[in-house]
Amino acid sequence: MNAKNWVTFKTRRRTLNQSERRTDIKCFLNLSSSGVSSSDYLHGSRAAVRVHPAHPIFRPLEMEGGRKVTHIAVLKGAESQTPAETPWGAPLVWGDSRHSASRRAKFAQREIRIGLLAFVVGTYAQFIRRFLYSAETYFLPGQVVTYYILTDNPRSLDPPVKLGPEREMKVIPIAELPGWERLAHRRMTLLGDAIRESIDSETDYIFCADVDQEFVAPVRAEILGDLVATLHPELYGMPRNAFPYEVDEGSSAYVEEDEGDFYYTSEFYGGAVSEMYKLARGCSLLILQDHTDGITARGLEESYLNRYLIDHRPTCVLSPEYSWWDSDLDTAPLALWSAAIRVNRVSALFSPQWPIIN
Template sequence: MALFPFCKTAAGAVRVSRIQLVLYCFLLSLLIYFLHGRKAAVGVESPHPVVHALGMDRVMTDMTVIKVTAPKTPLQTPWGDPLVWGDTRKSALRRAKFAHRGIRTGLLALVVGTYAQFVRRFLISAETHFLPGQMVTYYILTDNPRSLDPPIQLGPERQLKVVPIAELPGWDRLARRRMTLLADAIRNPIGSEVEYIFCADIDQEFVAPVGEEILGDLVATLHPELYGMPRNAFPYEVEELSSAYVEDDEGDYYYTSELYGGLVSEMHRLARACSLLILQDHANGVTAKGLEESYLNRYLIDYRPTCVLSPEYSWWDSALAPDVPVQRIVSLGRQSEAFHNQKRESRVLLAEPIEV
């Protein structure tokens, strides 16, 4: 009995049917293969069919990886200089660059009146975190040298120098004289003793490493409460009669006066220029709203810093301050001020009558 209805018993017919059988088997195999392949294709269909059809899966995968690993924080200013975050690869490279160089850096702070209560905390925390392993000289400009008794134990290649100044009662007088005191101190004795000098408010605490990544010709620090804010939110000086006046189309960032520095030559130039502008305004009966911080920002608009420090290097607990990867320097004074401001706002809200 024939296996297939097309098979014949004659010899010629049998030969033909065998050829047909081979063809049928081949066609059946193709059909099974096609159906199986189609089913498999449906099971693994790309979520981007057009991209898949163009063979660009690999490109999309690479783009996805780049998107995930891209930095969440800017590493460069609009004019191309570094914007420093301490734990980035660029900061590690900057630290390595200076690690084996014998650099002497000064850290200057003004200590007057009740601010003497912060000096020991400031110095002890700086000994732990400020340029560890480098040569550092602390310059304390103070009207009360006894506030540094008993002496603080310093590490190797670290020293403390007290620069006595006259008593400066009142905020207005202190604001007028601060830049002049800084310029005079840099001219003598600081200028001949260190390569870099940083000016810091004494009511701060170093809470994490602050290394060689901060070194630069002219260094400024972003104000934490204004970081990421639009330009029109910056409290630049708006009084046109003031030497600190900033026009609407000027300015990239708003900088804090809590920490700034650089080469001694650049810092002397900055302090001298700001002090002259302050004295000029005082002679004309003008006081900038932000005091010396207004003049600092005016100067840094005219002479952009070569290194900008992120809010990691000046931070305090405030509703406006951003979350940062690492808090490195915390302002105790401004943190207290922010707390009291929030407390006052809460009292005002509680005191307001509720309309029914």
């Protein structure tokens, strides 16, 4: 792989009061970390189209005294390795590997029921058919899969998409949630409700994917694990102080400077149904606490997801190939990587600002 470029942001200093407050919240949640599974790997192919991100957290970070960051230091890095494990021993799933076949063979003899859940709200209905067609081709081919579509407009699925053998779709109506921020604050609660009311008895694993993505290469049983997270495609390999964790000490999503190993995307994550219910419940309580205090985390749902995954480390981590989108920084580290799931947004919900210097 070619030499990579590294981007460094300046972040705020931490305080200790939030750590004590978060400890109380964790005691209330009474959630425990999961064990670690064996090594997983990805079989992927090159994505054909470059796309640009539309993400809420990529905006200039404030420095002390209210002054904005006006530059990013771009440093040349040596050729990076692609480690097979995280620092805590969980498998880190990368592209074609000799381990892929053995991992898939482990699940080949098991009857596994898998759910794929997506929210289809408002204008996002335009993406649902492309999402389903691509999933039919590439998502867990040959496995029993149920698509759970949570939507405020069930008519957007008429006429129904024709599905293959051992595939079915269940439409779960939800109240209209205009505006991305409102949906982002409700998704974890809605996910938890869906798991409790139906998914728990119908599937073994459930994965959540943003509907404005499409599968572009096979995504097989190598992704399965108790708690599975995906590395953010623009932040893997960057120094810890580049991660846009929540910096408001009053927020339940706040992350101290000595916490966190990776930054995870909310585009694609999943795991065993029982662990996903714990995740949804835990994040919902953190969001509720902030809502009560009148606080909105900078990355919305993704901030709380990262807070939870710091406290409950994933048992399987997927490479950025599982949630691919290209950067406005043409020299970003991922320019030559493969893609299995591609983010292909048409509408610019956010206007990210990347302050750059030569």
